[in-house]
Amino acid sequence: MDRFIQLTAYVAVAEEESFARAARRLNMSAPALTRTIAALEQTLGVKLLNRTTRFVRPTEAGLRYLDDARQILARMQEADDAVIGINAAPRGHLTMTAPVLFGKLFVMPQLVSYLQTYPDMQVSALFLDRVVNMLEEGVEVGVRIGELADSSMRAIRVGSIRRVLCASPQYLAQHGTPQTPADLAQHQIIAATGVGTNTEWQFTENTQPLTIRVKPRLTVSTNDAAICAVIMHAGIARLLSYQVAAEIQQGSLQTVLSDYEPAPWPVHVVHREGRGGSARVRSLVDHLVQGLRQQTALQSVD
Template identity: 60%
Template sequence: MDRLHLMSVFVAVAEAESFAGGARKLAMSPPAVTRAIAALEERLGVKLLTRTTRYVRVTEAGQRYLDDARRVIAAADEADEAAVGINAEPRGHLTITAPVLFGRMYVMPGITDYLQRYPETTVSAMFLDRVVNMLEEGIDVGIRIGELADSSYKALRVGHVRRVICASPAYLAQHGIPQQPEDLAQHPIIVASSLSPTVEWKFMREGSPIAVRIKPRLTVTSNDAAIEAALRGTGITRLISYQIAPQLAAGELKVVLSEYEPARMPIHVLHREGRNASAKIRSFVDLIAERLRRDPSLN
């Protein structure tokens, strides 16, 4: 069998953690996928996948081969596109990641626009509230909030957001508006554990950082739940400005202690950039960057 084809089958199975899932992704029959993996392991003389009745996992050798196979496939795709020319119509599969709420609110509209513009493309969207290793997980484009660690990926800055303290106008009318961070001790606090794993909130006072220990009255596991609790007047919470942009615009929530906010957090679009940037990646990056830059809640 063709070596590049075998690599593609292995990558699909490893990413799906399933022979059946890999077969569906490649529009192949499961027996054909099984034969391809067996042929690849025989060719290499190593076991690439561990199979049980419940899952498929890559071995240590398989993980090394997976990283190399992804690079080889990406390079082959770039070579094909370079031969066709820079103005080639975007085609092929694109994998995108972003934080959950940001992905739903800001990235998904861009994805649907992209799919409508370019009918020869398909997209997998991974919306996760964790830092994804883009190379290991085969991600083409990632949207990150916050300062970036050193990376081999190209980063395009498209906006910024803030950490804000907020509550409903009805709650503030009944309980009063905190005037300084220490006043939060007198209020019931809602904490989204995914955003605030510690119970210490950081602020800036006259250019110097300060930290305030928080004793939550309500701890929830999602930002959506924290927003709902704040809307119902349960107390004061801390979120990222984009997460409550619709509620702020509608007057349903109000920001307090804005003069003590820490530094703004940048938003970046990260993507692979080989010798010849992929048309599918280049087109999506251009589209999503334009959308994010013109959104007033992000700039």
């Protein structure tokens, strides 16, 4: 059996964690897909997938093989792209990731523009408030906020953001404006778990780090909910500057304790392509970098 077909089938099943979904993705029948995977496991003499009535997941050996299979398929796609001159007109499918609210505000307009520019491309966007393991989850391109821990990723900086404390003018008029981080003990605190569950907030005082433990009166699971609560005068929240840039500009929110803000976080577009990369990945990375660098909400502290 054609090894390319086997690798493609295995990657699809491993990523979808389902023979049925993988079959639909590949436009194959489920029995044919099952036979293909069985033939691959028989050829290798290794069990690649654990199958139950509820899910299908790679074994330990299968995870290692999945990484190699993805790289082989990517290299084959690059070779095909190069020989037919696809660099001038990218086509195919890409998966990318970004934080939820960042994706909604900044990435989605760039993706729409990208798809209009390259009609033969398809993109799957994973907007998640967690760090996606791009290698394990089959993601080619991502937007990362904060210092990069994974040195294997190629990264292009597109701006930076701040961690800001904000409240509505009405709340501050009623409760007063905190002058130092210690004053937060006298205020109603809104904590957004999308920014982090830690109740020890970091500040900088005279270039030295300062930690203040806060006791939230309201804890919400999304940044959107925290923004709504702050706008409704419920207290002071710590958010990321881009998340409330529009509200601050409109005057419905204002920042406090700006002199004590910690160092800004960088924003990068990252990708896991090897040397050269494919036209598909390069085209999306270039499009995102150009578009995001034009966003004033990401450049105000550069």
